[in-house]
Amino acid sequence: MPNCNSSTLPIVLFDMDGTLLDLSFDDFIWNQCLPERHAQAHQCTLQQSQETLSQFYQQHKHTLSWYSSKYWTAKVGVDVLKLQQEFQHKIQPRSGCFKLLQQLKELGYRCWLVTNADQPSLKLKLENIALRPYFEVMVSSQQLGYAKEDVGFWQSLQQLHSFDPTQVVLVDDTAQVLAGAKQFGIEQLITITQPSSLKPVRELSSLNYPAINHLVELLSFLPQSQVKDVDVKTA
Ligand SMILES: [Mg+2]
Incomplete structure (x- = not known):
């Protein structure tokens, strides 16, 4: 990995759900809880609810x-x-979340959270x-008025907070988001092999981008600062 002065370190852009946080919460809310509540509210069967919601999801995804x-x-x-509030105790970080964020802080990286939530x-x-x-x-x-899948999101973000797309790293579990960022000019794109702990690890061959599972693995993709002498493997 190349060495960098901390002022030339890339900014690390993080997605939230499925990247820093376990997507199992969102899967639970949208795929289990909502169909059940929808069925109760509309006096229909769970299967009917799942079909109705699945159609809505397909229409509006991304x-x-x-x-x-x-x-x-x-x-x-x-x-x-309200449903999310009711089950907020199920919101959990993904493995290595705080260890990574703490190490990035110590190494002098600037981190931005960019979320579709x-x-x-x-x-x-x-x-x-x-x-x-x-x-x-x-x-x-x-x-910003645009989903991250849309180039407009990145353009608006850049107007709000100036950054050079060649000097940032984006970590995001959604292929369509990474594609939008790539179209905008972000070159360093990294995805997540297992966004939800309740779902299987995704095959590397099915992902179009370099992928990590435990978040601390991100450090091997980043240039190391010369300013601070921190051993990222053992810190
Ligand atoms: Mg995500």
Whole structure:
């Protein structure tokens, strides 16, 4: 790995759900809890609910609506934010999350959180998992008006917080997000092999980007600072 002065270290952009946090919470809310509550609210069978919701999911996946609790609450007649609050104890970090963030901090890296979670969901996650101290910038796609899959997101982010796309690293578990970032000009893209602890590890051959599982593995992809003499393997 090349050595860098800390002022020339890349900014590390992190996705939240499925990257720093275990996607099992979101899977539980959207694929288990919501169909059950939807079936109760609309007096239909669980299977009917799953079919209805699956159709909605297919229509809206990778759009800003998909990530909006308010949109889903209106669309399906179940308060989705309340549902997330009810089960907030299930929100968990992925393995190595805090170890990595602490090491990056010690090595002098600047970290930004860029999430498709809407602002109320982001707030709820941050109330449960203390990510805030590690981030210089935290942005929800809802604030910018574009989902991260859209090049418009990266353009708006750059207007809000200036950065050179060739001098950042993006870690994100969603292929469509990485594709949008690539189109914008971000070159260093890394994905996650197992976004949800309740689902199998994804095959490396099915992923188009370098992938990590335990988050501390990210350090081997980053240039090491000459300024601080920290052994990242043992620190
Ligand atoms: Mg994600």
